[in-house]
Amino acid sequence: MLDNLFGAVKSVSCFAATHIPRRWDERGEPYQATADDAAYAMFELDGGVIATLNRSWCVRVRRDDLVTFQVDGTHGSAVAGLQWCRSQSRINTPKPIWNPDIPQSIDFYKGWQLVPDTTTYDNAFKAQWELFIRHVVEDAPYQWTLREGAKGVQLVELAKQSWKERRWIDVPELPA
Numbered sequence: 445m446l447d448n449l450f451g452a453v454k455s456v457s458c459f460a461a462t463h464i465p466r467r468w469d470e471r472g473e474p475y476q477a478t479a480d481d482a483a484y485a486m487f488e489l490d491g492g493v494i495a496t497l498n499r500s501w502c503v504r505v506r507r508d509d510l511v512t513f514q515v516d517g518t519h520g521s522a523v524a525g526l527q528w529c530r531s532q533s534r535i536n537t538p539k540p541i542w543n544p545d546i547p548q549s550i551d552f553y554k555g556w557q558l559v560p561d562t563t564t565y566d567n568a569f570k571a572q573w574e575l576f577i578r579h580v581v582e583d584a585p586y587q588w589t590l591r592e593g594a595k596g597v598q599l600v601e602l603a604k605q606s607w608k609e610r611r612w613i614d615v616p617e618l619p620a
Contacts, residue, residue: 447595450515451490457612458485458603463502485603488612523556530556594618 446453460480467477482500489495509525520533536557538550565571572588579586595618606613 455488458606529559
């Protein structure tokens with residue numbers, strides 16, 4: 445997703461944690477967790493773009509959708525859910541006065557504009573499956589090659605290395 449939308453991943457810093465070490469199984473019996481329940485990652489992309497991704501089984505949904513993606517740039521921001529996207533330009537961003545002793549009078553949600561639908565998109569999983577079938581049957585081009593899969597595996601391995609070594613890891617270019 446990062447490569448296709450924002451730029452190639454140049455380096456990664458990752459950390460995983462077990463926030464709930466004692467859990468309960470389906471019978472109500474306690475057990476010690478053997479898997480991490482949260483991951484935090486930062487990525488440096490081409491052009492100096494920084495991306496952060498956080499996932500945790502320990503959070504409660506307090507967002508507009510089950511999954512949201514937020515992109516912040518110097519000229520504005522966008523937040524996309526599964527069915528919608530909202531944006532706010534820099535010029536329309538509220539300028540609050542910082543005073544922790546009084547309640548904030550600005551409704552920060554109000555200034556976001558719903559991005560209008562200009563086309564209807566089919567189910568993404570169905571669309572990708574159809575592209576794959578066309579590739580197999582008609583030899584049509586297919587973007588998600590074995591090399592793209594290898595890049596994903598490479599990034600996971602480097603993220604794990606970063607976590608273990610607690611440092612940034614550069615992502616080398618895979619041969620063609």
